[in-house]
Amino acid sequence: MLLVSVNAAKEAIVAQGEGGSAAHDGRRGRRPNRYPHTVEVQPVAARPTTPRRTPAPFAARDALAADLSAHVRGEVQFGAGDRALYATDSSNYRQLPIGVVRPLDGDDLAETIRVCRDHDAPVTMRGAGTSLAGQAVNTAVVVDVSRHMNRILELDPDRRIARVQPGVILDDLRAAAERYGLTFGPDPATHDRCTLGGMLGNDSCGAHSIMAGRTSDNVESLEVLTYDGLRLTVGRTSDAALAGLCAETGRRGEIYRSLNSLRDRYGAMIRERFPRLPRLVSGYPLGALLPENGFDVARSLIGTEGTCVTILEATVRLVPSPPGRAVLVLGFGDVFEAVDHSPEILATGPIGLEGFDDRLVEACRRKGLNLAAIANLPEGGGWLLVEFGADGAGGAGAKAGAVAERFGSGRARVFTDRAEQAALWSLRESAVGATAVVPGKPPTFPGWEDSAVPPERLGRYMRELDELIGRFGFDRTFYGHFGDGCLHLRTAFDFGTPAGLRDFRAFVEQAADLVVRHGGSLSGEHGDGQARAELLPRMFGPEIVTAFREFKSIWDPRGRMNPGKVVDPLPLDADLRPALPLADPKTIFGFAEDGGSLAAATARCVGVGKCRRESGGAMCPTFQATREERHSTRGRARLLWEMLEGGALPNLWRSDEVREALDLCIACKSCKSECPVGVDVATYKAEFMAHHYAGRLRPRTAYSMGLIHWWAHLARIAPGMANSVGTVPGIAGLAKLVAGVDSHRRLPRFAERTFRQDIPEDVPDLGGARGAEPRVVLFADTFTDGFAPSQGLAALRVLRAAGFSVEVPRADLCCGRPLYDRGFLKQGRRLLGRVLDAFEPELDSGVPVVVLEPSCEAVFHDELPNLFPADPRAKRLDGLVVSLGEFVARNQAAFGPEIRGRLTAPAILHGHCHQKALVGMAAEEAALRSIGLDPAQPEPGCCGMAGAFGFERGDHYELSMKIGERALLPAVRAAEPDALLIADGFSCREQIAQSTGRRPVHLAEVLAMALTDADAETPEPAR
Ligand SMILES: Cc1cc2nc3c(=O)[nH]c(=O)nc-3n(C[C@H](O)[C@H](O)[C@H](O)COP(=O)(O)OP(=O)(O)OC[C@H]3O[C@@H](n4cnc5c(N)ncnc54)[C@H](O)[C@@H]3O)c2cc1C
């Protein structure tokens, strides 16, 4: 990626924005950049860009869009933002589609193809877009089947088959099959978001392919559609059936006759030239047409990457899923020693055999990912992860134990606990994202990430490949499906210089020759796409490549299905996304982890699509609720990237497409902690909104909710009057309308007396207890002070009971939380500047600062250092700020005797999403356990309210309720009447109270109930 100065017009826009005047010192000049090949200011003419293919613009786009809209029932999206959103997958390539269509069902998809055919428009099918070789992007009409065509049509446990639409997510099928003790065997690391259509397109494999084979090994039949409109079901074809089909007149007969002829002419060559290995995924699988393979037309189409036909439906085979599982981890001196042992382990009959090196482990350590799994690894510099299956856990454990014994306890560890096993698997599965962007290292890319050789040759091949990598001076990480001979790596290519681009091509060509010398395949599971298609003649020879071309033209004579991929390919170094120049405008936030560059920050997203999973984590609640790419972390990061690239979205900060996508981001910060490359959309959103609205009127809620600190200040004068605005019929409705608050919501009530008004006189101001030990500062944040003084008073009581000299700052200090999401960054910075000034005399004392509102605590850890990167006070205050739960956990000796384990009520704990993303819930849970509670946590993510987001009219309110109703609100309604509902976030409590009528409390109030000197029994039930 190249960073170039913004052009004059863009500069003008930036200058109007807050960034023009408010940017802090020290970040304006050249900054060190994470990307060694990037330069901030470079004349455009001198850019060493990648060869950019310039396909003839599709002249009739408007007519095509109109025709599609008239005939397709699903969504037809031809806007600039829609096209930008689908311009990339998880590969290095970027191609702007003509437009996007999301059909509702098979008939709708057929209609889509018909209209495209009428306009002679090329078509590219797409599932989750996690392909790594560029086969899910194209200058074509992209047809996204993941949005609507995701139904399991039939699951027959007796016949062990399932009939699915192509957009079904693999894990959904696996979950449905598990009810009958069955599973779909191939399981890519993307199993929680990849689609069956994509798996069929790529012939995907996975960790359990040594047990269950590739996708193509597990397919009974396919219903397919040709570009010219023929719909047919294909599978194995007996000789008699083949003869009958060949005798047919019409398009079907023509296809079968041509396939038959192709098979006859190339059969001998196919037998001779196709390497024999478990992971042969490159090229078209023409061997499926050989008589010994039953003339299996379905198999011959699997792995053709959408270049031949559209798959409308698939009937797939299910296999027994061993109910008992055990994972054995073996540690070796290095990854080469590990791979040398894989044939011996393979002979013991595992169901999964994976390997990885210490660079993956180091990358995870640096990023704080998968730490529990890393702690469980035996000593070593390379590891094998081996899974055994059996009817019961005991049987699997015994198999694993027997193998472990050979290596001794120092090198081998067996795990039978499912949670520990899952953690180890996620360590291995996170490899792509975890190693893509690592602090202090150059970014790594796919390109030669998926070669395969016969498993017994993997050790030699890996060593020679490592030598080759060394000769080019690249950094790399090795991991993969060692049991199947499939090797993954990410390589630190330099796409930013002509020499780097030349090296990229030279390396890939030499690596291809190397893998061919070892009898291997260019691709072991990811497919060829654009990344490897050009190399196919090196592997198969020109005659077989001619056979591939013939095969494609049998199905797609006009060459309109995913053109430029696999057959007649585009150059492997054309359209490289990381080589494209980006504007790098001035920013208000520091973006220190990205060398001060928003462009580098947005380039973090490598498209792995973890934010597209629908459960199993907090990221991304808005995608989980909408299933819309634009409302995923990836979608938002990509649109911002496109905005900086400028080709598709030329208006920089004024882009309405970007605003629309960011508008529904609830700024929960889940992506900051869960995205494997640390994409931080909440911060990007705040930065964008600051510039987007600079000098313009913002939406009403920006003023009514964003400026809550000032409203609370005013309400202190006459709280009763302020509250009546929100409650008196007629006035309340009008007030909500003016404030942009949804009619279903109640306006939050100001407290009659604020926390600071009610503080006992003997509680000193900030600095007032200097000399007394132990000291602690309790911060009176805007929410505690103006809306929930009871939690402040409870915290005061608890802290003092434990013997702390508590100080409460009396000055009107606010961290500015509600301002950031609305882009009021200048105002937020001003408030934080006042906080820094107030705390300055105390910063060296090391006095802890307890902050009760989690979103305010998050400001001190996140926005504060990011807005004041050059001010050492910011870092010091960040280090002093702590939540009440964490403070209790750190000072158990003081709190232990004062609070006792006598609360017996059932409890539900809901962590604020900023709390979960930045500090975690462990300390709070420990504090609650110490008083006898055993809280359930039904929702891993956001409650939906997300500050003021859920108060806002229309789509914000609706999305808020959708998110809340996923898990939290139903769990609250189902909770026993005497259950304690604990939520530290003011907005989370509002969501729960307004949507269920129950009354949640803050941790401080729960701890106060448990004080030994309190006369409290189990508290009043929360209702
Ligand atoms: C982090 C990461 C880990 C991965 N790990 C693995 C792994 O362990 N094993 C593995 O095999 N792969 C892996 N992959 C690659 C990728 O996830 C798989 O190939 C996956 O199956 C692709 O599914 P998708 O829904 O994202 O498909 P997409 O990328 O959307 O599409 C894949 C191909 O299928 C075609 N296609 C989609 N739907 C249809 C249809 N209805 N008709 C015709 N063609 C269609 C597309 O045109 C495209 O060519 C990994 C990728 C990432 C980013």
Ligand code: SF4
């Ligand atoms: S901040 Fe939350 S809602 Fe916004 S993109 Fe990240 S995970 Fe999604």
